[in-house]
Amino acid sequence: MNTTAQVLEKNKERILEKWMQNQLSDAALRDDLMTNDELQRQSREMLDGLLRAVSKGNYDNIYDTEFEQVTDTLRDISITRARQGFSPRETGAYVLSLKQAVIEVLVEQRKDDTSMLYQEIMQLNNLLDNLSILTFETFIKGREEVILRQTDEISEISTPVIRVWDGILALPIIGTLDSARTQVVMENLLQEIVNTGSNIAILDISGVPAVDSLVAQHLIKTVSATRLMGAECIISGIRAEIAQTIVHLGIDLSNIKTKASLASALHLAFSMTNLEVRRTERNKGLKLMR
Amino acid sequence: MIVMTKDTMEIVREQDVVPFRNRVREFGTRIGMSLVNQTKLITAASELVRNMLKYASGGRVILEVISHNAKTGIRLTFQDEGPGIADIAMAMRDGFSTGRSLGLGLPGAKRLVNEFDLKSNPGVGTTVTVIHWKHGR
Numbered sequence: 263m264n265t266t267a268q269v270l271e272k273n274k275e276r277i278l279e280k281w282m283q284n285q286l287s288d289a290a291l292r293d294d295l296m297t298n299d300e301l302q303r304q305s306r307e308m309l310d311g312l313l314r315a316v317s318k319g320n321y322d323n324i325y326d327t328e329f330e331q332v333t334d335t336l337r338d339i340s341i342t343r344a345r346q347g348f349s350p351r352e353t354g355a356y357v358l359s360l361k362q363a364v365i366e367v368l369v370e371q372r373k374d375d376t377s378m379l380y381q382e383i384m385q386l387n388n389l390l391d392n393l394s395i396l397t398f399e400t401f402i403k404g405r406e407e408v409i410l411r412q413t414d415e416i417s418e419i420s421t422p423v424i425r426v427w428d429g430i431l432a433l434p435i436i437g438t439l440d441s442a443r444t445q446v447v448m449e450n451l452l453q454e455i456v457n458t459g460s461n462i463a464i465l466d467i468s469g470v471p472a473v474d475s476l477v478a479q480h481l482i483k484t485v486s487a488t489r490l491m492g493a494e495c496i497i498s499g500i501r502a503e504i505a506q507t508i509v510h511l512g513i514d515l516s517n518i519k520t521k522a523s524l525a526s527a528l529h530l531a532f533s534m535t536n537l538e539v540r541r542t543e544r545n546k547g548l549k550l551m552r
Numbered sequence: 553m554i555v556m557t558k559d560t561m562e563i564v565r566e567q568d569v570v571p572f573r574n575r576v577r578e579f580g581t582r583i584g585m586s587l588v589n590q591t592k593l594i595t596a597a598s599e600l601v602r603n604m605l606k607y608a609s610g611g612r613v614i615l616e617v618i619s620h621n622a623k624t625g626i627r628l629t630f631q632d633e634g635p636g637i638a639d640i641a642m643a644m645r646d647g648f649s650t651g652r653s654l655g656l657g658l659p660g661a662k663r664l665v666n667e668f669d670l671k672s673n674p675g676v677g678t679t680v681t682v683i684h685w686k687h688g689r
C-alpha cells in the first residue's frame with residue numbers, strides 16, 4: 263500500500279463528510295429528486311471503490327479492472343440522473359465536489375511536505391478529471407437515449423392511415439414532408455389501399471406548416487402513385503395562406519382535387535361514391551304510429 | 553436602412569431547415585407580420601435554404617429585422633460557397649432545374665417576397681438576399 267492511499271484511507275470518514283457537505287451546500291442540489299440517505303449511501307460506495315483502486319497505485323487508466331466498480335457506479339449514477347432530469351451541472355458537480363474534498367484533506371495532512379502534496383494533487387486531479395469526463399459522457403449518452411426513443415415514437419405516430427368510410431381513407435399529415443417522410447406516407451397509403459380495397463384517399467395537410475415546391479412535388483408524386491393504383495386522391499386542409507403561396511410559387515395543382523377542409527373533402531368523396539348523408543327526422547315514425 | 557436585430561444560422565443538414573423556418577417565423581411574429589406574409593417569407597426562405605443544401609451542401613443565413621422609410625421588414629441573406637450558378641437568367645426561369653425538381657424554387661421565391669437579389673460567382677459561391685416588409689409591400 264502506498265502512502266497516498268494510506269492517508270486517504272485513514273481520513274476516509276472526513277473526506278466523505280466534507281464531500282457530503284460540498285454536495286449539500288450546492289444551491290442547485292435537487293433534494294426533491296433524491297434523499298440525503300440515498301446520496302450518502304451512493305457516495306460511500308463510490309469512495310470505497312475509488313480508494314481501493316488508488317491503493318493499487320493506478321492513477322492513470324480508469325478503464326483498468328480495479329476501477330471497474332468506480333466506473334460502473336459512476337455510469338449508473340449519471341444514467342439515472344440523466345433520466346431523472348438532473349442538469350449537467352448537478353451531475354458534474356458530483357465528482358468535482360469529491361475532488362475538492364480530497365484535496366482539502368490532503369492539504370491538511372501534508373502541511374510539512376509540499377513537494378509530496380504537489381505530486382499527489384496532480385495525480386488525483388488527473389484521475390478525478392478523467393472520472394468527471396466519464397460522468398459527462400455517460401450523462402449525454404443517457405440523454406441521447408431519451409431523444410432517440412422520442413424520435414422513434416414520433417415517427418411511429420406521425421403517419422396513420424384512417425379508414426373514415428367504406429372505401430374512403432384519410433391520411434392526416436403533420437409536420438414537414440421531407441423525402442424520407444414522403445416515402446413512409448406513400449408506402450403506408452398504397453399498402454392500405456390494397457388492404458382495404460379503397461378507391462378514394464384524402465390527404466389532409468392542415469398540419470403541414472409550409473408548402474414549398476419540394477413538399478408540393480412530394481404531394482404530386484403521392485397523388486400520381488395513388489392514381490396508378492386506380493384510386494382517386496383528394497388533398498384537403500389547404501389554408502388561405504398556403505393557397506396564396508402555392509399560387510405565387512407557380513405550382514400547378516389544377517389537375518388534383520383540392521378542398522379547404524377535411525369535412526368538404528369527405529363530402530366530395532361521398533358524392534364521388536354516390537353516397538348521401540341525410541338528417542333523419544325522428545318524429546316522422548312517431549306520427550305514423552299515432 | 554437600419555438593422556435592428558441580427559442573427560446568423562449555419563445550415564449544414566436537412567434537419568436544420570425546420571429550426572431555421574421556426575426562427576424566421578419567430579422574427580415575423582416579433583415585428584407583427586401577418587400570417588399570409590409570414591407564410592410567404594417562410595416558403596421563400598425554405599426554397600432558398602433547400603437550394604443551398606442541395607447544390608452547395610450547406611451555407612449560412614443572416615436574419616435581420618430592418619427598418620427603412622418607416623417600414624419594418626425582414627432581410628434574409630443566404631450565403632454559400634457552392635459551385636455557383638452559371639446562367640442566372642436560365643435559373644430564374646419557371647420549370648428549369650438541373651436537379652430533377654419542379655424548377656420553381658428560385659422564380660417562385662422571387663414572386664413570394666418584395667425584394668430579391670441574386671449574385672453568383674461560378675466556382676466561388678452564391679449569395680441571395682431577400683427582403684419582405686411587414687405589410688407585404
